[in-house]
Amino acid sequence: MLAEQPAFSMTEFRGRRLTVGSANLTTREQPPHEVEIDSFCLADRCVSAADFHAFLRDAPGDLDHTMIDCIDPCFIVHRAGGFQLRRGCGQYPMIQISFWAAAAYCNWLSRVEGLRPVYDLGSRCADLDADGNRLPTEAEWEAACHEGYPDGAGPGPDSCNSADAGPTCRKLRAGETLSGNFLPGHPAPVPAAGLPADAAGLYEMLGNLREWCHDRFGPYGPGTRRNPSGAPRGTFRVVRGGSFIDPVDILGPASRMAAYEDTKCEVYGFRVARLC
Amino acid sequence: MRGLRLPGGASLLRADDTADGSTPMADDNPVFAEIPLGPLSAASRGEEPARAGGYLLAVVPTTAGQYWHYLVDQGLRRVPAPRLHGFLAAAGTGLRTTPEGVIVLDEQWAALPVTCVTWYGAVAYSEWLGSRIGMTCRLPSAAEWQYAAAGAAGLRWALGDDFDRKTYAPTATGPRPVGGTPANAFGLRDMTGNVFEWCADPLVTDDASGHVALGSRVIKGGAYTVRNPESFENATAFTADELSTVPYIGFRVLCPSPIQVPS
Numbered sequence: 001m002l003a004e005q006p007a008f009s010m011t012e013f014r015g016r017r018l019t020v021g022s023a024n025l026t027t028r029e030q031p032p033h034e035v036e037i038d039s040f041c042l043a044d045r046c047v048s049a050a051d052f053h054a055f056l057r058d059a060p061g062d063l064d065h066t067m068i069d070c071i072d073p074c075f076i077v078h079r080a081g082g083f084q085l086r087r088g089c090g091q092y093p094m095i096q097i098s099f100w101a102a103a104a105y106c107n108w109l110s111r112v113e114g115l116r117p118v119y120d121l122g123s124r125c126a127d128l129d130a131d132g133n134r135l136p137t138e139a140e141w142e143a144a145c146h147e148g149y150p151d152g153a154g155p156g157p158d159s160c161n162s163a164d165a166g167p168t169c170r171k172l173r174a175g176e177t178l179s180g181n182f183l184p185g186h187p188a189p190v191p192a193a194g195l196p197a198d199a200a201g202l203y204e205m206l207g208n209l210r211e212w213c214h215d216r217f218g219p220y221g222p223g224t225r226r227n228p229s230g231a232p233r234g235t236f237r238v239v240r241g242g243s244f245i246d247p248v249d250i251l252g253p254a255s256r257m258a259a260y261e262d263t264k265c266e267v268y269g270f271r272v273a274r275l276c
Numbered sequence: 277m278r279g280l281r282l283p284g285g286a287s288l289l290r291a292d293d294t295a296d297g298s299t300p301m302a303d304d305n306p307v308f309a310e311i312p313l314g315p316l317s318a319a320s321r322g323e324e325p326a327r328a329g330g331y332l333l334a335v336v337p338t339t340a341g342q343y344w345h346y347l348v349d350q351g352l353r354r355v356p357a358p359r360l361h362g363f364l365a366a367a368g369t370g371l372r373t374t375p376e377g378v379i380v381l382d383e384q385w386a387a388l389p390v391t392c393v394t395w396y397g398a399v400a401y402s403e404w405l406g407s408r409i410g411m412t413c414r415l416p417s418a419a420e421w422q423y424a425a426a427g428a429a430g431l432r433w434a435l436g437d438d439f440d441r442k443t444y445a446p447t448a449t450g451p452r453p454v455g456g457t458p459a460n461a462f463g464l465r466d467m468t469g470n471v472f473e474w475c476a477d478p479l480v481t482d483d484a485s486g487h488v489a490l491g492s493r494v495i496k497g498g499a500y501t502v503r504n505p506e507s508f509e510n511a512t513a514f515t516a517d518e519l520s521t522v523p524y525i526g527f528r529v530l531c532p533s534p535i536q537v538p539s
C-alpha cells in the first residue's frame with residue numbers, strides 16, 4: 001500500500017457506441033466514424049507532480065534520465081539525493097515526461113494496487129487485456145470529453161487554460177508563483193483540478209496539458225471498429241485536449257494531435273485509465 | 277600533440293593545430309583553445325558588445341578522468357558532497373558511487389565528459405584547476421560560450437548552419453567520449469550535442485525589489501536527451517536547478533588569455 005494515495009480519483013464511464021472524429025476540423029480527424037468501446041474508468045485529473053514523485057521515490061530504477069527532463073521549467077529536479085519535488089510544486093500536473101515514463105507510472109501503480117501491468121517497457125508493447133492502469137485510448141478520451149460538454153459548447157476562457165485563457169485562469173498559472181521556474185506572465189500549467197470540473201466531473205480535459213493517449217498515431221480507417229487502440233506500428237502517439245499554448249478554437253473533444261513518444265516537454269502530461 | 281605549454285602543465289591549442297585532424301586526448305590537464313578578440317557580426321550581435329573573445333576555452337568538456345584527479349587531490353572520494361556532485365550507483369558515466377558511498381572511476385569511461393556535477397561543483401573544479409596551473413579559471417558566461425561556439429559569423433550550430441544529426445545528436449542513452457566531433461574554427465570540439473554545459477549566468481526575474489535569482493543557471497549546447505535542432509542552437513539557452521546532478525549536464529573551463537592577441 002502507498003503511504004499517500006494519488007490525488008486523482010477514478011470516474012466510471014459505461015460502454016457505448018459513438019462517432020469518433022469530425023468532418024469539420026483538420027484532415028487528422030477525418031473521416032468521422034463509428035466506434036464501440038467497453039466500459040472504462042478515467043482519472044478525474046492529470047497525475048500530479050506529487051503523485052509522480054511518490055513513484056520516483058519508491059521505484060527510481062523504473063525509469064532513466066532519457067524518459068524525464070529535469071531542466072527548467074520542471075516541477076521535479078534531480079539532485080545528489082535523487083529526484084526531488086520543487087517547493088510548492090506538488091499540486092501541478094506532471095510534465096516533462098515521455099510517453100514511456102507515463103507508461104512506467106501506470107505499471108508501478110498497477111503493481112502497488114495488485115493489478116496486472118499493461119506495458120512492457122523493454123519490448124515497448126502493451127497487453128490491453130491486463131486489468132492494470134494504462135493511458136486512455138483516444139476513443140475513451142473522446143467519449144469522456146463529449147460527456148463533459150454535452151451541448152457541444154466548450155469551456156469559457158476563465159475555466160480553460162488555453163493560449164486564450166482569461167485573467168482568472170492566468171492568475172493560477174505556475175509562473176505567477178515562480179513554481180517550477182516558470183516565469184511571470186508566460187504561458188504555464190495551472191494546478192491539477194485547479195479549474196471547475198466539466199459536466200462529467202473531469203478537470204482540465206480541454207487546455208492545460210496535451211494528454212498522452214495510449215494509441216499510436218495514424219489516420220482513421222473506414223468502418224465501425226470495436227475498442228480501437230491505434231496504429232499497429234510507429235513512434236508517434238496521440239495526444240488529446242490541447243494545452244496552455246494552444247488557441248482555444250482548436251480545442252475540442254474530437255481534436256487530435258501527434259507527439260513523438262520520446263518527447264519530454266512542458267506541454268505534455270497524462271491521466272490514468274483502466275478497465276472497470 | 278602540439279600546443280603551447282601553460283604554467284602548471286596545461287596546454288594551449290592554436291586553431292591551426294587541428295589541421296592534421298588529430299583529436300586532443302583526455303589528459304590530467306585540459307587543453308585550451310584561444311578565442312581571439314574579434315568583431316561580432318551584425319546578425320549575432322543582439323544585445324552583446326560589438327567585440328568578443330580574448331580568452332581561452334577548454335577544447336572539450338571536462339572529463340570524468342580529470343574530475344577524478346580533483347576528487348583525489350581534494351580528498352573528496354569518501355566525503356558526501358551533495359552541493360558539488362552526486363554520482364549515480366550504476367556504471368556507465370565514468371564516475372560512480374559504490375554502495376559504501378565511495379566514488380570510484382571506471383577507467384574505460386575516463387574520457388566521458390564528467391556529468392552529475394552541480395553548478396557549484398563545476399565552479400569548484402574550475403577554481404581548483406586555476407590554482408594548479410597558476411591561472412584564474414572559471415565557467416564561461418553564456419555570451420562567451422556562444423561566441424566561442426558560433427564565431428564572428430554567428431553560426432547556428434558549432435560546425436555550420438545545417439543541423440547534422442549524425443554528428444551532433446546520434447541516438448544515445450548516455451554521454452559519449454569527448455573529442456569525437458570535428459573542431460570548429462577556434463579548435464573547439466563537442467560544443468553542440470552530447471551534454472549540456474554549465475555557464476556562469478543565473479536565471480533571474482524582476483519583481484518590485486529588482487532582480488530575483490531563481491536558483492538556476494544557464495546550460496548551453498544541447499544533449500543526447502533532447503531532439504529538436506532548435507534545442508542545440510548556439511543561441512539557445514536553457515536553465516537548470518544549480519544543484520542538479522544529472523548525466524546530461526557537463527561543463528568546460530575558461531581562462532582569461534595570458535597572451536595579447538592582435539585584434
